[in-house]
Amino acid sequence: MTDLRGLKVAVLGAISWPTPPPGYGPWEQVAYNIARGMASRGIDVTLFATANSTSPGKLASVVPVGLNEDPALNGEVWTELHVASCFARAHEFDLIHNNLDWKPLLYALAAPVLPPVVTTVHGFSSPQILGAYYAGAARSFFCSISDADRDPGLSYLATTYNGIDPAEWTFRDRAGDYLLFFARFHPEKGAHLAIDIAKRAGVRLKMAGIPHDEAYFRELVAPHVDGDAVQLLGHVGGKARDELVGGALALVHMTTRPERFGLTLIEAMACGTPVLGARMGSIPEIVVDGVTGFLCDGVADAVAKVPSLAALSRHACREHVESAFSLDRMTGRYIDAYAEALRLRTPPPPTAEQARWRRHDWWDRPMAFTDIPPRPPHAVESAEPR
Secondary structure, three states: OOOOOEEEEEEOOOOOOOOOOOOOOHHHHHHHHHHHHHHOOOEEEEOOOOOOOOOEEEEOOOOOOOOOOOOOOHHHHHHHHHHHHHHHHHHHHEEEOOOOOOOHHHHHHOOOOOOOEEEEEOOOHHHHHHHHHHHHOOOOEEOOOOOOOOOOOOOOOOOOOOOOHHHHOOOOOOOOOEEEEOOOOHHHHHHHHHHHHHHHHHHHHEEEEEEHHHHHHHHHHHHHOOOOEEEEEEEEOOHHHHHHOOOEEEEEOOOOOOOOOOOOHHHHHHHHOOOEOOOOOOOOOOOOOOOEEEEEHHHHHHHHHHHHHOOOOOHHHHHHHHHHHHHHHHHHHHHHHHHHHHHOOOOOOOOOHHHHHHOOHHHHOOOOOOOOOOOOOOOOOOOOOO
């Protein structure tokens, strides 16, 4: 086991919500879990988050509250101030761990002297964001959160699956009598497919989450909510979340685009609840088909597998999380990645194949882009970075 005790690490987190978040906020939750795991291994951690956050180590903040908690806060301004506050102190750290997407990469490019930077890619929002990642590859190492969510133009130190503390989730050995959808309401998360599956299978559906696409929610979700066959619970957190997830027959995660990771999948399995998921993206890496859930090739396939859910071993679901997706396992993966970044100091130049992909049309990637705008008619294909 790699020992990096005493290493000074800055964990740069997201600021949409406090860290850890009271409910929704996967990026904030993962940043907290990383900081917590590092502190448990004797690493000197400084978490850059909102002022109303809690840190397992030191807390550094310039943003008073989460951006989603105060609409009067200008997200662009406060995000820049947040990132700048971290890089202004770069000389104090042995390594910076970026969990805030692409903007910190630009600060890394502009800094003449910098400790190694490791960026966890939590997902690519659109094709054009790849330009920032390709440029930033000269100064930052990358970790992916699944093998499926890797861009062929980048090199990666490791796949560092997200991890949770199973002890924080109550194991229940008895299957519930309802299906559960627990995600933000956006077309890519497939709430409309979960409704279709539950209705066709004749099983109640409980839905929890926050609207992300208001038109989608209004047109394809809300009309089906009747308080009985389809129940809308809204935001659910804390003990109620644990009870809701653990009491389900299965978590339905029939995404319409490749999933990047899916934190709710491992939370469900930690409770013993299997997953009924789409066979795409990271889901086949997380769910053991026929053991901790079922991988499905469409609505009809999912409906056919609903009757078999209760027979799955809920103990197997829990054990799978404990062995593959625990907080300790994630921490170990990151520590090994840190050690390699410290050994190399700076990222290697792109291989010929990576350079070819960087020059290629970015719109043809098999990535889980949240937004895929039309390709600009006068866009110049990416040139190999100098």
